[in-house]
Amino acid sequence: MSGISFMGVGSGLPVNDIIKATLEAEAAPLKRLEHDKKFYESQISGMAQLKSRLSSMGDAMKDLQGLDKFQQLAANSSNDKLFTATADHVAGATAGNYNIEVLAEARSYRHVSGELSTTDPFSGTLTFFEKDGTTPLKDSNDDPITIDTNGKTLDEIRAAINSHEGLQGKVSANLVNTSETHARLVLNADESGEAGRFTANFSDATITKDTDLSSGEFQGLAPVAESDPGYDAYKEDLANNLDARIKIDGIEATSSTNRFENVISGVTIDVTAGASGQSESVGGLEVKRDDTAIKDNIEAFVKAYNDVIIHLNEAKKGSLYGDSTIRSIEGEMRNILYSPTEGEDADDTQKNFLALIGIEVFVDKSYDPKNPSSRNGTLEVDSAALTKALDENFDKVAHILGSSKKLDDTQPSGYAERFSDLATRLVSGGVQDGQSYKGLVQIRTEGLGKEVDRINDKVDSTNLRLELLEARLVKQFSAIDGIVAKFNSTGSFISQQMAGLPGYTK
Structure with a gap:
């Protein structure tokens, strides 16, 4: 209650203490609810981390699908x-x-003029041709590309060439000043090689006379x-x-x-x-x-798998201990791990286990049930065995890990594709037999969220009930306090009247 309380003054009872003790007793379930809420929230956090690990595994495995990933x-x-x-x-x-x-x-073609005046205006037309000298270069409208030089200075001609839409990406122009009044016009092909070669025809007699255009000096x-x-x-x-x-x-x-x-x-x-x-x-x-690149891909495969297994092992030590979702995911991971990639026949299939190419399962031989190793069940690469497998049966390694039915329906699904599909199925679900379904992690996370919502609703209702109880107690004790105060006042009045009677003694 807020404000100053004078309850108990009339009765002399510790009313505030009585109400407080009563409310604390009634509020005891809130502590259990808060404890349960924190527990469920920690499980939701664990599921979010598991989702992240599974998504990362799915992405990594997807990058390893296809025989080409192991045939570099x-x-x-x-x-x-x-x-x-x-x-x-x-x-x-x-x-x-x-x-x-x-x-x-490869070199870029360069068209260099003789010395030309930088101050005198020119006249005539500058026309561009392909390297045969007869076929005009054309713009996007299929029109021959020409530059009108009438009344333009050499620098204005340069600017007109560079701004012409039809010459963009084909020809660019620069000036090389040879004196204060003269310069050479240099036309550069933007595309290298013979494909970029062009010719330029100046109809202005002055330019034609002064211009000996050439591709420059080349060595070969x-x-x-x-x-x-x-x-x-x-x-x-x-x-x-x-x-x-x-x-x-x-x-x-x-x-x-x-x-x-x-x-x-x-x-x-x-x-x-x-x-x-x-x-x-x-x-x-x-x-x-490229055995180095291939081994890097195999290490990426192993790391993606191990990140999930280590997280599952860690989760079992905490709030997800005994969680059925964790056990289900572990079971599905093991089912894929111990299922070989399909081969040409039954005998060939039995040769397509990971262990046969140097990828083995780590087993903690000093198992401690109170503190099991988080590495238990992870994969390890036997480098010597893997090198031998690559040297002696390289195609088999690529087949076991990278074969992809999605990329080539004549192939089976290798380990990378199967683990990628599992991650997608667990995290986001999919469509099966025309019906969409949710992922196991998604379902469990939503279920935990509903538990938190249920607790929040119960906490709210409990707090409301406590507020109503407090108001009722205050009202009741206030009434009692008033009645007792009246009794005390009446008793005092009677005592005073009796004290005034002759012969009255206490």
Whole structure:
């Protein structure tokens, strides 16, 4: 109660203490309810953490689905100053060794004018053509690209070129000042290689006279001996060719950029900037199975599984001890773990257990029932056994772990796919036989939430009942206090009257 209370003054009874003691006795169930609420909330927190672990496992396992995740190749260059390379098994790369000779790097075409006035206006039209010199470059409306130079200064011509929508991504212009009144107009192809080559025709006689447009000075390596017929023509063509050029085991290939894709099936070769200036022009390329990347994927598989198992073991030591949901999840994890990936036949299937490729279950031999190890039931990788499995039966390792019915319905579901599906089923449910269903963790979390709501409702109703009880007690004791006060007052009055009677003595 709030305010100043004078209850008990009339009766002399400790009314406030009586009411307080009564309310405390009636409020005793609230402590049990609060205890139960904290317990359920700790279970909800445990379920949330379990959901997070299962979701992480599902995501990790999803990234490991597909045979390609366990069939990775590495492409190694013996000379990174010449080239680097990558290999993709899915794109068709296979193991092999190659000699790569870098003949030339890709360059961008450059059109350079003679010295032109930077102050005098020009006249005429600047027209752009493809590298054949006759086919006009066209804009998005299929119109030939031209620049009207009438009345424009050289800098205004440069700005008009750079702002022309049809030339965006094709040609850019700059000025190189050679004096206070003269400059050279430099047109650069934005796309490298022969694919970016163009020609520009100035109809202005002055510009035409002063402009000797060329691709600049280029250097290249002739692939034939000087004594061979056609050497001079080939050398000239080589010097002016803008494409990157390499030889793969003597077979020449070209690219408009310094990247050569799929020249070797599934392999990408990148010519290093400055490779043409190296004293050595030949390097070795080795494409081989990338055991390091494959083992990293297997470690990711093991870690994703272990994170869930360790959390389950820890949860059993706390508020989720004995929880049926935990036992159900453990059972489903074990069922998958001890079910081999389907093989070609029954005999082959029995060869598809994780233990047969070096992934074993850790068993705590010094088991303490009061404090069991959180690592019990986790997976461990026997590196020697795994290396042997990769060396002797690599396809079997990929099949056991990465085969995916979802990606290829001719394959069974490997361990990664089955654990991913389990995580999804436990966390968010799905659809089965046309009916949607909730995940086990979701159902349990919702059930615990309802228990908390029930307790909150009971606490609210108990507090309301206590408020009403307090009001009733106050009213009742106030009435009693008033009656007793009246009795005391009447008794005092009678005593005073009797005291005035003759012969009265106490």
